[in-house]
Amino acid sequence: MNAHLPPPPRRPSSDFVNGTTRLFGIVGHPISQARSPEAITPALQARGLNALLVPIDIAPADLPELFPALLRIGNLDGLVITVPHKAAIMPWLDRAGPRAIAAGAASVLARSADGQWLGELFDGTGCCASIENRGVGIAGSTVQLLGAGGAGSAIAVEMLARAPATLRIHDPDTDRLETLTARLEKLNAPVKIEAGFGPADILVNASPVGMQAPDDCPVPASYLKPDLVVMDCVIEPDPTRLLRLAREAGSLTIGGWEMFDSQIDAVCDFFTHVNEGKIGDVIFPG
Amino acid sequence: MNAHLPPPPRRPSSDFVNGTTRLFGIVGHPISQARSPEAITPALQARGLNALLVPIDIAPADLPELFPALLRIGNLDGLVITVPHKAAIMPWLDRAGPRAIAAGAASVLARSADGQWLGELFDGTGCCASIENRGVGIAGSTVQLLGAGGAGSAIAVEMLARAPATLRIHDPDTDRLETLTARLEKLNAPVKIEAGFGPADILVNASPVGMQAPDDCPVPASYLKPDLVVMDCVIEPDPTRLLRLAREAGSLTIGGWEMFDSQIDAVCDFFTHVNEGKIGDVIFPG
Numbered sequence: 001m002n003a004h005l006p007p008p009p010r011r012p013s014s015d016f017v018n019g020t021t022r023l024f025g026i027v028g029h030p031i032s033q034a035r036s037p038e039a040i041t042p043a044l045q046a047r048g049l050n051a052l053l054v055p056i057d058i059a060p061a062d063l064p065e066l067f068p069a070l071l072r073i074g075n076l077d078g079l080v081i082t083v084p085h086k087a088a089i090m091p092w093l094d095r096a097g098p099r100a101i102a103a104g105a106a107s108v109l110a111r112s113a114d115g116q117w118l119g120e121l122f123d124g125t126g127c128c129a130s131i132e133n134r135g136v137g138i139a140g141s142t143v144q145l146l147g148a149g150g151a152g153s154a155i156a157v158e159m160l161a162r163a164p165a166t167l168r169i170h171d172p173d174t175d176r177l178e179t180l181t182a183r184l185e186k187l188n189a190p191v192k193i194e195a196g197f198g199p200a201d202i203l204v205n206a207s208p209v210g211m212q213a214p215d216d217c218p219v220p221a222s223y224l225k226p227d228l229v230v231m232d233c234v235i236e237p238d239p240t241r242l243l244r245l246a247r248e249a250g251s252l253t254i255g256g257w258e259m260f261d262s263q264i265d266a267v268c269d270f271f272t273h274v275n276e277g278k279i280g281d282v283i284f285p286g
Numbered sequence: 287m288n289a290h291l292p293p294p295p296r297r298p299s300s301d302f303v304n305g306t307t308r309l310f311g312i313v314g315h316p317i318s319q320a321r322s323p324e325a326i327t328p329a330l331q332a333r334g335l336n337a338l339l340v341p342i343d344i345a346p347a348d349l350p351e352l353f354p355a356l357l358r359i360g361n362l363d364g365l366v367i368t369v370p371h372k373a374a375i376m377p378w379l380d381r382a383g384p385r386a387i388a389a390g391a392a393s394v395l396a397r398s399a400d401g402q403w404l405g406e407l408f409d410g411t412g413c414c415a416s417i418e419n420r421g422v423g424i425a426g427s428t429v430q431l432l433g434a435g436g437a438g439s440a441i442a443v444e445m446l447a448r449a450p451a452t453l454r455i456h457d458p459d460t461d462r463l464e465t466l467t468a469r470l471e472k473l474n475a476p477v478k479i480e481a482g483f484g485p486a487d488i489l490v491n492a493s494p495v496g497m498q499a500p501d502d503c504p505v506p507a508s509y510l511k512p513d514l515v516v517m518d519c520v521i522e523p524d525p526t527r528l529l530r531l532a533r534e535a536g537s538l539t540i541g542g543w544e545m546f547d548s549q550i551d552a553v554c555d556f557f558t559h560v561n562e563g564k565i566g567d568v569i570f571p572g
Contacts, residue, residue, distance in 0.1 A: 003421050004420055004422065004538050005419065005420045005421040006420075007420070007540075007544055008419060008544065008548070010543070010547070011325055011328070011329070011547045011550060012328045013324045013325060013328070014323065014324040014325075014327045014328050016302055017323045017324060017327050017338060017339070017340060017341075018320075018321075018323050018324040018341075019312075019317055019318045019319055019320035019323055019341050020318045021323060021340060021341055023340055023342070026305075029360070031305055031360070031361060032305045032306045033305055034304075034305035035304075036305075037300065037303045037304050037305055037307060038299045038300040038303060038304040038305070039297055039299060039300075041300040041303050042298045042299070042300050043297070052303060052340060053303070054303060054307060054309055054338060054340060055303075055304075055305050055306070055307055055309070055361055056309070056359055056361070057359060057360030057361040058358075058360065059360060062355075062358050065355055065358075066355045066358055066359065069348075069351055069352045069355035069356070070355070072344075072351075072352055073342055073343060073344060073352065074315070074317070074343030074344065075317060075341055075342070075343040133291065133294060134290055134291045134293070135290045252290050254293075255293070257296070258293055258294065261294065261296070261297045262294070264297060
């Protein structure tokens with residue numbers, strides 16, 4: 001006869017993940033720097049959803065095989081797309097929003113109630129919202145944008161909808177600068193579009209200057225004045241050298257984290273509205 | 287001049303997921319019933335890992351395209367495999383453990399330090415451990431196993447390593463019963479292997495009886511005696527009718543949750559040992 005033992009104590013259960021958890025992800029390469037998992041997960045859970053947003057590291061060479069496969073996971077409801085995949089994933093969208101079409105890139109994808117994948121670009125929305133959230137009006141102003149790459153293109157497209165008097169764009173890569181200004185002209189917005197660098201009411205740095213080399217600043221210190229509003233899309237370091245110099249010059253400064261944070265509710269709205277089939281013609285006209 | 291506003295308060299950050307989180311998953315269809323996410327995630331985190339185990343719902347028709355793609359996600363370190371994919375995923379393993387080879391199925395996969403995917407079958411380990419954890423010796427005993435399917439096969443293979451005197455197996459599907467007993471005979475264990483149903487020291491229900499129809503019991507009530515040990519692999523309902531009747535008859539009863547819980551440490555060991563390249567020839571001989 002064996003000496004029987006009592007059952008072991010029950011193991012602890014997670015209170016944030018189980019078999020019914022809906023999955024969201026951020027796809028990029030590398031992915032360790034991504035802030036969406038820690039920032040968007042609490043925002044989804046605050047809406048009462050049993051959901052997580054997890055990092056998904058996909059190398060560029062693997063994207064053509066992995067990305068369409070990923071979209072068929074049954075409990076995957078949405079994706080954030082980051083560097084370097086924002087333009088590359090466009091062919092797999094069933095439907096793209098107007099900002100994504102204008103910029104040729106998407107930053108957020110959601111699965112609709114009927115199984116379609118819809119994508120839109122929120123980078124510009126976040127930048128403009130972070131400026132407006134600080135009481136700064138864009139309409140009628142002169143905006144100096146630095147950088148005509150992915151972030152710069154998205155911001156330029158969104159800026160047009162806010163009707164500044166002038167949108168002036170600088171980029172040392174004159175080819176992509178011309179491509180962007182030509183594309184913007186086609187949108188027929190009532191905004192003067194210029195290539196170049198000069199005086200402005202609002203300066204937006206959408207170039208990577210200040211990210212890799214934290215002592216670099218994309219404009220001369222003499223450019224920074226008390227009546228200038230300075231927005232830097234670079235998140236790390238916080239503050240960047242640009243923002244430190246701007247603060248010393250008396251400018252209102254807006255950091256990359258404000259741009260990032262101001263997108264969170266819009267991204268969560270997009271996820272939940274698309275998932276629930278509530279996406280309207282306002283976001284997807286035609 | 288605008289009336290400028292202060293920066294918004296920082297948004298809350300998750301304390302359990304960020305860009306550096308390592309991903310684990312459970313692949314099955316359906317997936318909502320899976321207990322691994324809520325049970326294995328705390329166990330991984332208790333080891334100091336920044337890791338999550340998330341549900342991944344893959345329909346059988348999608349498995350050939352999705353599964354190999356999934357294995358190439360850069361920050362995916364391990365997978366639990368559940369119904370109906372345990373046998374189907376075998377072709378994508380770079381290396382299979384002895385239990386997986388013997389049963390033709392794997393329940394846990396881990397990525398090794400050199401990028402290979404290793405798989406092993408833990409269902410039998412969990413069943414035998416849950417019996418032994420209650421002070422019941424398997425060596426020299428007569429074991430009556432019900433069910434020659436996926437779970438039954440895994441348990442039969444593991445039982446042989448514990449050297450009962452007799453392993454008797456019952457299954458109404460005589461074809462798969464014969465397939466299993468023939469496969470077990472080839473392992474040349476010093477155990478008498480029988481097909482059929484009769485008196486025993488330990489009864490293990492690895493059939494689905496009692497799961498879908500909770501009033502069903504896989505054996506007559508008269509079979510249940512005080513000196514019988516009764517283990518039921520069915521997790522829900524808890525207890526099953528078999529375990530309720532066995533308890534009334536004075537048997538020692540062991541529930542499916544004990545089998546599940548007793549695998550958790552072994553599964554986490556497998557994940558971390560394989561990930562860190564510490565998997566030895568004990569688990570993967572030859």
